[in-house]
Amino acid sequence: MTEYVSTTPGLFPLPDWAKDDLSGLKGHQKHDLISGDESGEIAAAYEEARKNVIDAQQETDLDHTVEGQLRWDDMLAHPLAVHDAVETRGIVRYYDNNNFYREPVVTDDLDFSGDVATELETAGELADGDDLQAVLPGPYSLADLATDEHYGDEAAFLDAIADFLEAEADAFPEHETLFLLEPSLVENAPEDGVDERASRAIDQVAGAVDADVVVHPYWGALEEKVYAHLLDADIDAVGFDFVANQEDNLYNIQEYGATDDISLGLADGQNTLVEDPEAIRERVDWIYDQLPVSAFETVYLTTNTETFYLPYAKFEEKLAALAEAAELAEVKAA
Template identity: 65%
Template sequence: MTQYVSTTPGLCPLPDWAKDQLQDLKGNQREDLIDGTEDEAVSETYSQVRDDLIAQQQDADLDRVVEGQGRWDDFLAHPLAVHENVETHGIVRYYDNNNFYREPVVTGDLTFDGDVASELEQASEHVDAGLQGVLPGPYSLADLATDEHYGDEDEFLAAVAEFLAGELDAFPDVETVFLLEPSLVENPFANERGETVSEALNTVTAATDTDVVVFPYWGALEEHVYAHVLDAEFAALGYDLVSDHDNNIYNIQEYGSPDDVALGVVDGQNTLVEDPDTVRERLAWFEEQTPLEEYGTVYATANVELSYLPVSRYKEKLAVLEEATKQEVVA
């Protein structure tokens, strides 16, 4: 029998109180921000943000709770943006939307950092069960960065993967890990690089015994990308059913899928709040269209990061995911 798990890809919207407070604090410490450091007041504010984001998910009774990524001002580039051997340069558009991040320029070896693991350690103090880790996938993190050290794109990708594997190995006990890979959709690799990308994914997923979900979004993978991603070893693959349900279904019909899947069934960029019945219909429709008679685990989630939403709509969508997965889905 299929198990339905309510969760999110993380990067939750900052509480309204925190936006003004952080803006005031950061405006008074520009040099610290350039150096990637935080003073005590900023760290304390982010700690309060983490508590708020966790409480919101717990209030919604989600099956998996993320740390919230409130500190990730640079979105998925964050793990590099805070690294000692990475310089942050000018503001760059974050994919094809109205969000921006500081360009991380790698100038030295990507040694172990532990920043994300530290955030999860603090989150674990408030989450008794169901903690979920979130990381950028190796292909997306390499795509968002500029290499001025390794000198070869495949060597750089391998170094990014090793870096992420080290970060993941330092995680506290978590139930699942989402590897967010929008660049697989937005900037697909050439076919001849497929084996290299698969190896990079394997490097990261081999660092943990927990279930890893590879989660591309903002569309469907091109066929050659999809086939190479399936060559990697991970527990579940994600499908953005909001942005492009037809081509995601086509890939599964042509090439198959893992027994466990993560389905983007609520829109993380649209303030229109879905009805729980609509979400259950989307889950059922997916299963009707795909060849597997039954899936092991279906992670029902937002189709993209959640920071694009107002806090009120974000909370409502969490409640929808929870309610939709607690009632029977009839395919």
């Protein structure tokens, strides 16, 4: 029988009370972020905010708990932005929206950091036995968001990013699922040859963990060749943004098949309109009706994108809607 799992791609909005407390964070030196040398006030605010977002997931009975990535001020670029071998320079638009990040420029070898693993360890303690979900940028997206001034070659740089993320993921504590977020596969689709390298890089990072791995692109649908090559990676599920593009995502599955598990982005991570749980469940049924498969082993119900765009109260309502939708889907399947 299919298991329905409510979850998110992480990168949550800050609780309202924390925004003022952390408003000066952008001016902090990256060394402070890496070493934990933030001021006592900043460190305490992050600890309390992390607890808030984990409590919110537990209170809504979300099936998988993420750390929230509240320190990721540079969003998916964060693992590089806090690295000693990286200089953060000018402000760059984050894809095609009104969010921005500091450009990470790689100037030396990308050795092990452990920043994300430390966050995940803390989240695991707070989650207290709940199914823990890790979140990382996928290697292609992280390379796309960064600038290379050290490796000197596009292929070598992607390999270096994959090596870096592999080592970071290998240090993770025990967790149930890893979401690799790959919006660049849609927004800046790899060309011929690069699509194969991107798939191999994803496979490399996925192999570092003893957990189910979901590659979650968003803001549209993958080009056909990119999708076909992604299926060559040893991953458990591909994510589909059914908010931004239904037709092309359905076509890819109909034409090329799918993994045994699937991640469905059915709630809008950028829109404050909160979906009705029954409507989300009905969308699952509608998608099934269009596909040549009778069932998936696991269906992840999630927002299509990160939720840091949302007001905190709306974010909490989205969590509750996803959790209830998964419960309704489980009841119907039974």
